[in-house]
Amino acid sequence: MLWRTLAAVTCGTLLISSARAQQTDVANPLGSSEQAIAQGRELYNRTCTVCHGLNGTAGDRAPALGGGRPYVIRTDAAIFEAIRSGIAGSAMPASKLQPLEVWKIVAYIRSLRATASDAFVAGDAGHGEHVFWNNGGCGSCHMIRGRGGISGPDLSNIGGERTLSAIRDSLTKRKLEIPSGYRPVEVITVDGRTLTGIAKNENNFSLQLLDRQDRLQLLTSDEWVKVTYKKESLMPSNYEKVLAPADFQDLLAFLSRQVVHKPERRRRSEEDQ
Amino acid sequence: MNRWGIIAFIIFGAHGTAQVSYQQLLRADPANWLTYSGSYNGQRHSVLKQIHSGNVRELVPQWIYHVPGSGRLESVPLVVNGVMYLSQPNEVHALDARTGRLIWQYRHEPAVRRGPNRGVAVYEHRVYFTTPDAFLIALDARTGNFLWQSKIAEAKEGYWSPAAPLVIKGKIIAGVAPGDYGMNGFLDAYDASTGERLWRWNAIPRPGEPGAETWAGDSWKTGGGDTWLTGSYDPQLNLIYWGIGNPAPDFNGELRNGDNLYTECMVALDADTGRMKWYFQFTPHDVADWDAVEIPVLVDAVFRGRPRKLLAQANRNGFYYLLDRTDGSFLLGTPFVKSVNWAKGLTPQGRPILVPGVEPTLQGTKICPSTSGATNWMSPAYNPDTGLFYVAALEGCGINTKSFEKFRPGGFPFDATGYVESPEEPRQLYVRALELTTGKLRWEFKQIGSRRYGAGLLSTAGSLVFAGCDQGIFSALDANTGKPLWHFNTGQGITASPITYTYKDRQYIAVEAGSDVLAFALLNH
Numbered sequence: 055m056l057w058r059t060l061a062a063v064t065c066g067t068l069l070i071s072s073a074r075a076q077q078t079d080v081a082n083p084l085g086s087s088e089q090a091i092a093q094g095r096e097l098y099n100r101t102c103t104v105c106h107g108l109n110g111t112a113g114d115r116a117p118a119l120g121g122g123r124p125y126v127i128r129t130d131a132a133i134f135e136a137i138r139s140g141i142a143g144s145a146m147p148a149s150k151l152q153p154l155e156v157w158k159i160v161a162y163i164r165s166l167r168a169t170a171s172d173a174f175v176a177g178d179a180g181h182g183e184h185v186f187w188n189n190g191g192c193g194s195c196h197m198i199r200g201r202g203g204i205s206g207p208d209l210s211n212i213g214g215e216r217t218l219s220a221i222r223d224s225l226t227k228r229k230l231e232i233p234s235g236y237r238p239v240e241v242i243t244v245d246g247r248t249l250t251g252i253a254k255n256e257n258n259f260s261l262q263l264l265d266r267q268d269r270l271q272l273l274t275s276d277e278w279v280k281v282t283y284k285k286e287s288l289m290p291s292n293y294e295k296v297l298a299p300a301d302f303q304d305l306l307a308f309l310s311r312q313v314v315h316k317p318e319r320r321r322r323s324e325e326d327q
Numbered sequence: 328m329n330r331w332g333i334i335a336f337i338i339f340g341a342h343g344t345a346q347v348s349y350q351q352l353l354r355a356d357p358a359n360w361l362t363y364s365g366s367y368n369g370q371r372h373s374v375l376k377q378i379h380s381g382n383v384r385e386l387v388p389q390w391i392y393h394v395p396g397s398g399r400l401e402s403v404p405l406v407v408n409g410v411m412y413l414s415q416p417n418e419v420h421a422l423d424a425r426t427g428r429l430i431w432q433y434r435h436e437p438a439v440r441r442g443p444n445r446g447v448a449v450y451e452h453r454v455y456f457t458t459p460d461a462f463l464i465a466l467d468a469r470t471g472n473f474l475w476q477s478k479i480a481e482a483k484e485g486y487w488s489p490a491a492p493l494v495i496k497g498k499i500i501a502g503v504a505p506g507d508y509g510m511n512g513f514l515d516a517y518d519a520s521t522g523e524r525l526w527r528w529n530a531i532p533r534p535g536e537p538g539a540e541t542w543a544g545d546s547w548k549t550g551g552g553d554t555w556l557t558g559s560y561d562p563q564l565n566l567i568y569w570g571i572g573n574p575a576p577d578f579n580g581e582l583r584n585g586d587n588l589y590t591e592c593m594v595a596l597d598a599d600t601g602r603m604k605w606y607f608q609f610t611p612h613d614v615a616d617w618d619a620v621e622i623p624v625l626v627d628a629v630f631r632g633r634p635r636k637l638l639a640q641a642n643r644n645g646f647y648y649l650l651d652r653t654d655g656s657f658l659l660g661t662p663f664v665k666s667v668n669w670a671k672g673l674t675p676q677g678r679p680i681l682v683p684g685v686e687p688t689l690q691g692t693k694i695c696p697s698t699s700g701a702t703n704w705m706s707p708a709y710n711p712d713t714g715l716f717y718v719a720a721l722e723g724c725g726i727n728t729k730s731f732e733k734f735r736p737g738g739f740p741f742d743a744t745g746y747v748e749s750p751e752e753p754r755q756l757y758v759r760a761l762e763l764t765t766g767k768l769r770w771e772f773k774q775i776g777s778r779r780y781g782a783g784l785l786s787t788a789g790s791l792v793f794a795g796c797d798q799g800i801f802s803a804l805d806a807n808t809g810k811p812l813w814h815f816n817t818g819q820g821i822t823a824s825p826i827t828y829t830y831k832d833r834q835y836i837a838v839e840a841g842s843d844v845l846a847f848a849l850l851n852h
Contacts, residue, residue, distance in 0.1 A: 061768070200474035208472045235431075254470075260426040270469055272409045272423045272830075314473075316666065 076132040084157045088174045094162030110166040120166030120219050133160045137320045170310035171213035182308025214313040226294045230288040238284035347449045360406045360826040363491040365448050367558035368625040371708035372786040373827045377834035379789030383803045383813045385850045390427030392844045399822050400839035401443035406828040416442040416459050431471035435689050446491030450519050457488035460836045463501050477522035485510050485738025489559045494803050502554025506572040509549030509734045510740035526601030530571050530589050538588035547584035551575030551588040556620035566595040570620035576743030577616040578687040581730040586611040591619045605655030610644045614686045616698045617643040624709050630764050634730050641718040643700030647766040661766035666695035666722050689729035697725030698746040706783030708823040713806050715760040723754030725849045756781040757792045770809035783824025795821030
């Protein structure tokens with residue numbers, strides 16, 4: 055009975071306060087400073103990981119907060135309110151933390167979700183660039199601003215498109231889904247050749263293949279005997295192991311800073327001239 | 328490191344081998360379609376003849392590719408080793424030219440809405456195109472990866488760039504528009520590898536330069552003279568031939584007294600330096616917006632008993648011209664449309680003999696051909712086997728008016744009023760075959776129902792001329808007689824020029840219609 059009353063009160067408070075927060079859309083007074091994020095991470099790992107996982111991953115009783123899925127509670131103010139007041143109808147309780155502490159956690163959660171270029175990423179980006187083009191071997195398959203290989207996606211804007219955790223995952227985790235246009239494929243042709251590469255496009259009747267020598271091979275179904283798609287992406291997932299920890303962190307720092315500044319779309323009135 | 332990467336890196340280096348060499352561009356490898364006009368000479372004639380006048384009735388569609396978000400496509404697709412590169416404003420699409428399947432797509436941001444785009448250029452492993460905000464962009468031909476971009480001109484001032492670039496000896500030649508906004512035109516050359524600008528030729532001379540005396544007062548400052556359609560090139564003479572657009576303001580010549588050089592000219596520029604070797608002005612002091620940008624067609628032929636290096640152009644002003652392309656001297660000029668009322672003829676030097684009073688007025692004056700032109704961006708074609716010059720010709724007149732508009736900086740039209748099509752002489756589209764060296768009409772094919780701009784032409788050694796029209800009908804005509812041998816209803820107006828290519832021993836004909844690209848081949852081949 056007590057619990058139910060508490061829940062009702064909390065719920066009412068949440069509605070009122072979240073409405074207020076949404077109305078004013080308060081930004082985090084601490085901004086996204088490196089210090090706030092670091093302190094927020096410490097607070098988060100101390101207080102939130104009873105339910106959520108460490109470092110923004112999924113926990114035993116609550117979901118991951120660090121990107122990789124759509125979120126309903128997105129703004130600084132909304133996250134603040136969710137921590138302060140809990141989330142009605144869920145197991146998320148109200149917190150007893152001081153507002154300043156809550157804002158630190160907000161800064162940390164936002165940093166987990168921001169594209170990598172907006173997040174604070176430790177490491178020496180200059181040395182990370184060296185790792186990219188040398189011992190990391192990334193440049194043999196990936197291009198950055200016109201330099202590098204073409205079998206993997208262009209990474210010129212990777213920091214502006216992906217979260218830090220997504221970049222880290224792609225370097226360290228087996229890919230469950232290979233993006234279309236990069237699926238490894240092996241084709242045995244009618245004239246006995248074996249072609250391997252990635253499928254840029256495919257259907258029942260034709261296959262457009264970028265082969266290992268970076269040549270486009272255009273095939274129709276009467277020209278192949280067998281097409282075998284590989285389950286594994288060509289992208290290795292062991293960079294945490296093959297690179298020294300410092301090199302790995304530096305590479306993350308370098309990738310996070312790869313942004314092509316795309317100017318915002320012009321207003322309609324200007325476009326129509 | 329990626330194991331494939333290691334292998335590729337060790338054996339082949341970071342890049343694959345070059346796709347298109349200058350040698351290939353020079354000999355206009357007939358299996359491919361490598362430049363806007365198919366070859367440097369601008370003839371739009373292919374030696375392919377698997378499809379010919381005897382079997383063209385068996386031509387059937389192979390595929391249709393829809394270009395999402397496009398309206399009326401006006402670009403010429405290029406084909407390299409079975410890959411087709413086509414463009415619309417801000418976008419390039421790479422297709423499997425045999426199946427029409429997408430290989431990659433690139434979109435330039437911010438995507439300023441301005442069109443059309445008339446095509447790409449290819450060289451080595453790169454694809455080049457220009458944008459509505461006046462950039463030249465290089466992409467990797469295999470994946471569409473962005474390589475670099477160079478600003479051609481300031482879009483905020485009003486410039487943009489619609490023409491397909493032309494690659495000559497490692498240089499990318501790119502032009503600009505719109506002269507109609509009072510933007511002074513120029514032609515640029517960029518380093519194909521780095522995008523660095525190597526030379527610029529200004530179409531409007533500045534005070535003190537030769538030709539400046541052809542502009543009254545400060546009128547040269549907003550003189551126009553743009554370079555919006557791709558030119559031709561003679562490797563032996565090392566000359567680029569490029570047609571120059573109209574003077575601005577378009578319709579009121581009082582605001583810019585003089586001949587207004589080098590608007591309405593054919594210019595010959597040294598490909599290495601951009602220096603002008605000669606010019607020929609078709610319409611001095613034009614007041615009808617008859618840009619002289621139409622494709623210069625280069626032919627070596629006997630003219631009046633003497634082998635000559637000719638340049639043929641069917642001009643928007645209604646006359647068909649032959650020039651000697653070594654020095655620009657005038658050889659011949661004769662109307663190729665019936666509706667010409669502004670000039671009685673041409674002097675021995677090729678200057679029009681004007682009919683007094685045929686110029687825009689406040690009340691409106693009938694001018695023939697109309698400002699749409701006796702032809703326009705629609706490419707002509709020349710078949711060396713028949714000796715015939717084929718042109719999409721537009722009969723019709725316009726009513727032209729003028730005003731005393733002032734130039735406004737920042738990208739606004741500077742027309743000093745305009746024209747309407749004359750209701751008494753509505754436009755009518757034809758395909759006309761002219762004898763190259765006389766300009767005499769050998770045959771014509773009336774595009775019944777077509778009262779608007781039409782499509783460009785393609786000539787093949789199969790004794791065929793391919794033509795389209797705004798009614799969506801794509802047809803194959805007998806090159807000798809103009810008799811229609813085959814047609815297909817594409818369902819959308821055609822305003823682009825067709826191409827041909829082969830892949831794995833099969834000849835294809837491709838054309839853009841509306842927002843789609845269609846490819847045809849013989850049923851049983």
